[in-house]
Amino acid sequence: MTPDTPAETVPPASELITRVRRRRLDLPGAVACQVGGRTPRAVSYEEMALAVQRTTAALALAGVGHGMRTVLLVYPGVELGVLALSLLRLGAVPVMVDPGLPYADIRRCLERAAPEAFIGVPLAHAARLALGWARRSSRIAITVGPRRLWPGPTIAGLRAAAQGRCFSGHPPTGSAGGSAADLANHRANDLVDHPAPDPAALLVDGPAVDLANDPTHDMVAGLASAPAAGLVDDSVTELVNDPPTSSATDLVTGLAAGSLKDLTAGSAGTPVAREPGPDDVALIAYTSGSTGPPKGVPLRHRHLTAQLDLLDELGIIRPGTAMLSTFIPFALGAAALGATAVIPDMDPRHPMRADPAVLVSGIRRYGVATVFAAPALLDRLARHCAARGVVLDTLECVAVAGAPLPLPTLERVRACLPAAARVVSVYGATECLPVAAIEGRELAAARTAHPGAGTCLGRPLAGAEVRVIGVTDDPVGVWSDDLRVPTGTVGEIVVASPAVSDPYLDDPRATAMARIADGDRVWHRMGDLGHLDDQGRLWFAGRRSERVRTRGGDLCTDHVETLLAGVPGVRRTALVGVGPAGEQRPVLVVEREPGARRARVRAAVLEEAARHPRTAALREVLFHPGFPVDARHNSKIRRNVLATWAARRLRGGHG
Template identity: 40%
Template sequence: MTAACNIAAALPRLAAEAPDRIAMRCPGSRGPGGFARHDLTLSYRELDQRSDAIAAGLAKHGIGRGTRAVVMVRPSPEFFLLMFALFKAGAVPVLVDPGIDKRALKECLGEAMPEAFIGIPLAQFARILLRWAPSARTRITVGRRWFWGGATLAQVEAAGANAGPQLADTAGDDVAAILFTSGSTGVPKGVVYRHRHFVAQIDLLRDAFGIRPGGVDMPTFPPFALFDPALGLSSIIPDMDPTQPAKADPRRLLHAMKAFGVDQLFGSPALMKVLADHGQKLDGLRRVTSAGAPVPADVVAHIRALLPDDAQFWTPYGATECLPVAVIEGRELQSTREATEHGAGTCVGRPVPPNEVRIIAITDAAIPDWSQAQVLGAEMIGEITVAGPTATDEYFNRPQATALAKIRETLPDGSTRVVHRMGDLGRFDAEGRLWFCGRKSHRVRTALGNLYTEQVEPVFNTHPEVARTALVGVGEGSDQRPVLCVEMAPNLPMSEHERVLDELYRLGMGYVHTARIHDFLIHPGFPVDIRHNAKIGREQLAAWAAKQPRVPRRNA
């Protein structure tokens, strides 16, 4: 019998090989008298057996193979038990970032047409009040149920107790999950993940980072904790709000790392900045991974200084639709810092095998067939495309978005594959390294040619009295006016703002591409994405900039 293609298939194997190894630990809130008030742990045996029981109980409540089920549960043992149970059952969990705009969230839930809604009491209450997911006829509450009916997760687990193994014989092409993008660069879209995509991600992550079983990981972005059991790792789920990594308490994180022997950490650039600013040595860590947006060069340098000399700091490049695409280690990234600060873009490393990454000419139109794409050579900026085992095929119920993001390619042997358009712009250098230049939708189209965010902003971000900058275009078509929005360093007196803007203007005049920028606007605080608190909301900034009075700077 062919083994199931399923991310949860590793659980029974690990439960047999290392039944008492900790699979997951969720420290509770830190109290005045000690670290964890409610320190909950799951061994591999417990994770396997309890997820079996929940899968069997879900089946008794009509949630089985192919059932789309919204999951709105905070990071907790229940979340991970539930997710593995859904995978084992062959059901299709639907995950939406809880922090996105409530109207967009309602649209996402309606678009997914779920048949079940699994959530904490607050989510169930919001479902009724805001009329979320009316198609969901089955309701499961994680926690105390009130007036809305349905079963609790505890009742579901009890109903499936002692049912035995529940792993469905899922095939690679079966739909495994629908993961909605954060919507940080547009309307959130439901990415259709098939079981083969998850399994391929495990293989690529293991090989790219040299991950071996037995390590202890702290994944501060909860969905990544789902990979840990399949990699044979123990997960420490931190006591923090994953939707606000910039507000995480570094003392709690560091205490948990030391208390539980964490040697691997995954976090967004915002979380890395929290740890960098805190400045405490990260002695126990051997591998740190940061993704979601480019990691600022100074943050890379600070984190590298806090890590042991033999530790690695990886920054993978990818997206919800395709991950990982390329990777670069911190030492090499630091060596490219000067080029980045002079307008080269951000180096994201080399493609992860067996991905095939190619650069094509920029167009906003759909490309139905690869024969219609114009492939560019080294040092030419275009759109980044990826073909490989983790490149997803489609968006759920979004044929137009699918057409704009996917290209059908016929291979020499007559088979076909899907090439994913990243929506990012970049180039390959002479050494075969990929450089990210910015989002395609964020390019500023001027009469003298395009300007790209990741080639412009790092130039100005070198100013010591600037927190960060954002390039936006004002106007339509190919004659936009480039505007640099500036977020000043904290505590800089307003009396100094004009001086800094003058210095930025003179700094920009030193480069051919930035010399075209004459408009500089101070913004009190950039809008950022919910998921990583790192991607700047340039669409919102562009709308804001268009309403501001224009005072262009000129040469004295």
Template identity: 30%
Template structure:
């Protein structure tokens, strides 16, 4: 049952913590969280009400930038809803980016408040200079730290309604940092209106009803599930390092609680599919699967499809921290498209734009674009740069005017901003978007421009190849590069002269890759910790440059 009645009555508010209050009124005894602890909507609302008062008494108020370093769980959800209710600005950073990158990010952030587990506070004690602006420090643990209050000892209120901050749609509601897997980590500004629109569109686009049991593998979407009125199961996994997940534990979560929907990166789906297939496991309750964060390849869709009912839907939306979802498509259509094994050489089909979002393809340039009238949309099936505009697209980055200049295009006719996704693609005659790779990863040669996804698809056809990566090395004065294909082989296979010859012949058989003569073998590619799928091509290019004469 879709919650149309729920959202009609809630249409007059902007502060998304009100979703929790409404859900607590509608079904107070329903579990908001099922695992690892059971918390009803009434209990969660009471805790948020009390914590809002406690945090407010500590000095956190509307607009206070508050760094939150607490793992997904009961405390995390209570904290985020409480901060939003106050009107404070929760800031979330992916610890998977590494300590060095985090310190760099925090130096620019200048948080006014810091709430974290004791381990997170150690970073503050070791690097006090980056917390000079922080005047409020709170720990969620039982360990006492200097100048740090305990979250559980903050004064709360009982049986008194904490008044929700009346947010304006343009107010800064949160800052979510990108993972740094496709460039330096940046703080993406989420406005109150953007956050509300994102919650509403995910409910509508994926047909999410209030009776869903959600498997939470990503904290932000766990917040959405509570706003949608779902009951959430926190997956038994390290969400900071999802590549380390034990598929047996996650599948047990699904079976034990009868999860009806889940989000998982392609890497998570692949691990579950491999284990489920090997153990002959069936997941009868799972009806909605959403996978994003990296391209979802045909073999993953086919393998996971065998674990779930015929009427289950596997959605593979495209987007980024700055705009999600941008497009959507389900596996039923994708598997028809990819029945032709050479389809990936045209790019990866990532679906139809999610209305009312606007998507355009424009000419590729690395220069800033100051105004929309300076660009001309490209025709159907021509590869260019993807730009988007819509109600759940971020207006900009926190304290990164340079990034705003390079990523935003002003439409002076409507006074709106378009966001440059940093990705390359095309729109086909049916209105579907196809992804061809990151703009910064294209390789401009004397013969033309090579895009990563189509080029790599040629070499991925070889049965011994698990994946390949196109990189460019040794730029000359004109900016042209020499293309190199790096190859990762499947377990049990090793580089040989015969294999090298076969790969060169394979490359020459396609007009896309004809003439690429430099092929290198690497046991493992450097990849991002969050999705374990995005290849750090900059690192790979440096490695390749030392080996190509």
């Protein structure tokens, strides 16, 4: 700011960054992040801030800058948090694609986002080369961990270079020592003499070949030589200990990216040209892809601020307490709200494979007060605790989101918590989070009092306005009051809030289906059916695209499934429609509890169904060994996939 710039014209900084910074100033020694796993360690706000400072400089050195879309594929841990915060600080835009998605979906997401920079662990880079992820758009490739067959800098090398250490203390092997320019020339010559091989030629041996030949091959198996935890731990150590010397090739890429001046000055400062303001795009998230391909969701810094404010209102994250989230991006939110983010030792590609014993020991060891997880994983955790008589006595709150919370899961979770602990079901979507919330006791009471009405989501949070409109599968361009349906009538849920994101990335059709213009605000169509009750509470009835369209009218999945969830021997149910819209036959697909006999479960399900008007017409029950679910939460049942499966089964006479 120049002396004569009026204060009001200074753009306010991103609130997320400001909050983390404030926390650091207030309590520098407080633990920002606690990593479990083989080598547990605690990282204070002060250490985190230093790491962010150094990493910001390192990324700038590589040419990452304001507005640059940057893929970030790094295992959960301090390194991921530091990189994400550093990118935000630079005003670069992290592209947060779910690593558990099918490879073709990841490729599609990245093609649409067209990121210029790609930061990833070796496994991610191998996939970049073998599967063409962001191949056309990315021109800066930074490896987190040891670089293997591809060119480009490592983050450790860039950090060292940004500190200027490699020139003063540790000249890279084979270099002439000397100035940065000498070094750059030397290595540049080296590169010209030995140009980077063609990506295809890089796939000469080892796991990368597996990936190239068999794109469906599981990444863990494919590149077993890059053990996840090891990479994370190495990186964490690098962050806090002195950085290792940079390889000269690393530097060349940095230099080529145009930061020669910074480097030759040996500057360890943080070259942030302009910190992002509220209106700058902060990141690109993706919907979970449970009803179709994932859609890119650009979120500005003001959207993140609104999310934080809404989350704050829920009171599920208290400053000074520890929070474990199995959905990793939430850990950033925890740090911004002054809590310690406990990073679970789990593979984010397969949340359901998380070992409940490891989660329990993390919760106990770090005195975790809040757990954030999706219903399926919570169910697994609660079953583990019930079988061993474990009570998670440090927990004050369990927050659950991503899919409706089934009553049997809620009861199981309650049984392993102290009596005073709260279970809070939070409703929202990638495009607007959070929208409403309800405590488990009220949820259970509402469901018992209104069987077949679906799942009560609670009252909208202050700042989020919710309405229900008539059901249509067409776009609704402009708001008019006659779109609304009366209280108690099921329709599509629409939301207006300061957290509602920008339109979808490069997807005008999906945007037209999801948005309703209303003067200076916009309504987001959730794609969910439900109703508002006379107490102002919102209810969930199912996804609009998954409703079953019979001759006698539409059936909502959650109306039916909640009625049958408690039948003995039933683990989960999914209602699907078979046949053309308007003439569909409702089919109930059932996942059984282990040991439950088919004939008995079928009889019990049909008997229960006959007792309720909503389900009385149900005749067909199929058994499925394990429902297809979304990659992020492993909790959203992919009913469109199940419907195709059911149609095939019925055609084959396997009813």
